[in-house]
Amino acid sequence: MESDLERIPFNRPHLVGTELKFIGEAASLGRLAGDGDFTKRCSRLLAEKTQSAAALLTHSCTAALEMAAVLLDIRPGDEIIMPSYTFVSTANAFVLRGATPVFVDIRPDTLNLDEERIEGAISARTKAIVPVHYAGVSCEMDRIMSVAVKHGVHVVEDAAQGIFSSYKGKPLGSIGQFGALSFHETKNVICGEGGALLVNEQSFIQRAEIIREKGTNRSRFFRGEIDKYTWVDIGSSYLPGELVSAFLYAQLLAGEGITHERMQLWLRYHEAFKLLEFNGCLRRPYVPDICVHNAHMYYVLLKSVDARDRFISFMSTRGIHCVFHYVPLHSSEYGSRYGRIAGPMSNTDDCADRLVRLPLWVGLESMQGRVIDSVLEFFA
Numbered sequence: 001m002e003s004d005l006e007r008i009p010f011n012r013p014h015l016v017g018t019e020l021k022f023i024g025e026a027a028s029l030g031r032l033a034g035d036g037d038f039t040k041r042c043s044r045l046l047a048e049k050t051q052s053a054a055a056l057l058t059h060s061c062t063a064a065l066e067m068a069a070v071l072l073d074i075r076p077g078d079e080i081i082m083p084s085y086t087f088v089s090t091a092n093a094f095v096l097r098g099a100t101p102v103f104v105d106i107r108p109d110t111l112n113l114d115e116e117r118i119e120g121a122i123s124a125r126t127k128a129i130v131p132v133h134y135a136g137v138s139c140e141m142d143r144i145m146s147v148a149v150k151h152g153v154h155v156v157e158d159a160a161q162g163i164f165s166s167y168k169g170k171p172l173g174s175i176g177q178f179g180a181l182s183f184h185e186t187k188n189v190i191c192g193e194g195g196a197l198l199v200n201e202q203s204f205i206q207r208a209e210i211i212r213e214k215g216t217n218r219s220r221f222f223r224g225e226i227d228k229y230t231w232v233d234i235g236s237s238y239l240p241g242e243l244v245s246a247f248l249y250a251q252l253l254a255g256e257g258i259t260h261e262r263m264q265l266w267l268r269y270h271e272a273f274k275l276l277e278f279n280g281c282l283r284r285p286y287v288p289d290i291c292v293h294n295a296h297m298y299y300v301l302l303k304s305v306d307a308r309d310r311f312i313s314f315m316s317t318r319g320i321h322c323v324f325h326y327v328p329l330h331s332s333e334y335g336s337r338y339g340r341i342a343g344p345m346s347n348t349d350d351c352a353d354r355l356v357r358l359p360l361w362v363g364l365e366s367m368q369g370r371v372i373d374s375v376l377e378f379f380a
Contacts, residue, residue, distance in 0.1 A: 034239025
């Protein structure tokens with residue numbers, strides 16, 4: 001059957017139509033390295049929309065997380081509390097500084113870090129809590145921030161999937177000391193590869209600029225605050241180029257419209273599978289009332305790993321590419337050797353075995369009915 005149908009990919013990058021115009025404008029300005037006009041436009045727009053003290057564009061969300069680790073002075077022997085059900089960058093950013101990831105189980109409803117298990121994982125070596133807002137649905141941030149304040153540790157929000165999502169009206173990434181965003185081509189707002197570090201306390205901004213500029217005070221020089229710049233701290237080259245920033249600027253301007261279009265697709269899936277959930281065939285995503293999400297993904301939880309694998313295979317025969325993720329970090333080769341778990345990981349292991357993601361991208365509208373019909377056919 002697959003050969004007779006146009007294949008529906010899991011993801012297809014969406015262009016808003018003004019990317020090439022802004023890239024041409026950036027090229028005509030004659031400055032293609034980082035922190036030019038378009039980088040600054042993106043930073044201002046992001047700071048405004050996220051309500052953060054500063055938004056520093058980076059070449060990836062991984063880079064933003066690495067900057068947060070440097071800003072928190074993470075050293076060998078320190079511990080970082082985080083979920084195991086996340087992408088490897090969440091851990092790697094801190095492991096590169098010598099820290100040990102301490103894995104805590106997720107909630108079975110939102111698949112986010114279980115806020116009630118964090119305190120039991122804290123030790124004298126804990127330096128930070130890194131909640132991951134899975135699928136653009138917020139973690140329970142009031143409880144997480146309360147635990148962090150009580151124990152004197154910082155919070156770094158991994159909001160890679162969370163642009164334009166919020167918790168009790170607060171944009172994701174703006175609640176902890178730091179937030180990290182992703183603009184990878186699989187995200188809602190894209191530039192191929194890109195990210196941003198949101199800095200939410202004024203005291204960190206100047207050093208964040210230095211670390212991002214290879215350990216120099218170059219940013220202050222360009223603002224005319226000093227007459228020359230020099231090496232003043234550790235750092236690396238975390239800036240995106242201007243062409244990437246110009247592409248991203250087009251996407252950010254259209255970001256709310258993109259979110260709206262994705263939400264229509266998400267809601268159509270959600271309504272279509274209501275009866276399947278009622279009949280116990282699958283479980284749909286759960287979004288708490290206090291959260292506004294961005295329709296980053298639509299996933300379903302099947303009954304078992306065998307059912308999940310059969311489902312993915314069946315959808316492939318219908319020309320539809322579905323995927324699962326993640327292999328939990330605590331069960332990975334590296335994570336099992338160098339991380340540690342705090343308590344049982346039963347929800348993580350269970351959900352990782354049963355979750356499958358459906359295609360969701362702007363432009364899917366005319367083909368979404370085929371995806372829905374194929375899901376219903378599988379369970380029929």
